[in-house]
Amino acid sequence: PKQGGLRMQHIISTVYELTKGKAIVTTDVGQHQMWVAQFYKADYPRQFISSGGAGTMGFGLPSAIGAAIGVSSELNWPICCFAGDGGFQMTEFELSTAALHKLPIKIFVMDNKYLGMVRQWQDMFYGKRYSSVSMEGNPDFVKLAEAYGIRAFRIKRSADAERIIQKALEYNEGPVLIHCECEEEDNVFPMIPAGAPLTAMMTEPPKGQLEKPTGST
Structure with a gap:
């Protein structure tokens, strides 16, 4: 990743620190899902809501809505949805x-701007012969949120993350969307080939191209 670039791990760990570990967290599916499991340390029951290995893309936003309706107001914890650009557009x-x-x-x-987990596999096992993983047609997610009358912020640099996330956490008059423009080709570890x-x-990038996973086509 380039110096000063925005990484998903940084966003997630900053949210963890600013909420002091007291938030209801929902995820979509993909690399960010793995990083949320690693960097938002769930210390309480029913705090981490994810579809797990079921791989239900589009799960993040609706589950956050359900949590907001179902969680007692006495808890007074923020509800944070982490969604990839691909899965988010499904719902x-x-x-x-x-x-x-x-x-x-x-x-x-x-x-x-990728279906990140699929891109990672194509990177490691197929010599970066990327196919059907680019999301270059993404909308401006800030403008999309504003079209629904929703407050929105944008983060492009890691240096701005804490300040903008704090503003988003303090806004409670309705939903708020934070468009995080992250590193495009960051890989998540550890991982186990299929x-x-x-x-x-695997706990680090391979030195060269790996054989394609067993049972894959």
Whole structure:
């Protein structure tokens, strides 16, 4: 990653620090989901809401809406949704539901302009022969949120992350969307190639191209 570039890990760890670990966290599916599990340290029951290995893209925003409606107001914790740019667009129309009900959810759109997890596999196992993973047609997510009457912020540099995230956390008059323009080709570790045993876990980038995963086509 380039120096000063915005990384998803930094966004997530900053949210953890500013909320002091007391937030209801929902995720979509992909690299950001793995990083949320690593960098938002869930210390309380029913705090981390994710579709897990079911891989339900589009899960993040609707589950945040459900949490906002279902969680007791006495808890008074922020509800933070972390969604990738791909999965978010599968259910982004639910922004209207959040806006109509003035639900104070914080929506972090982690935009790396790729279907990141699929790109990572094509990077490692297929010699970067990328196919159907580019999201270069993404909208301006700030303008998209504003079209629904939702407050929105943009983060491009890691130096701005804490200041902007703090402003988003303090806004509770309705939903707020934070468009995080992240590093495009960052890879998540550890990972286990498909069909491989736990002993084959990878904790760092390979030196060269790997053989394609067992059972893949």
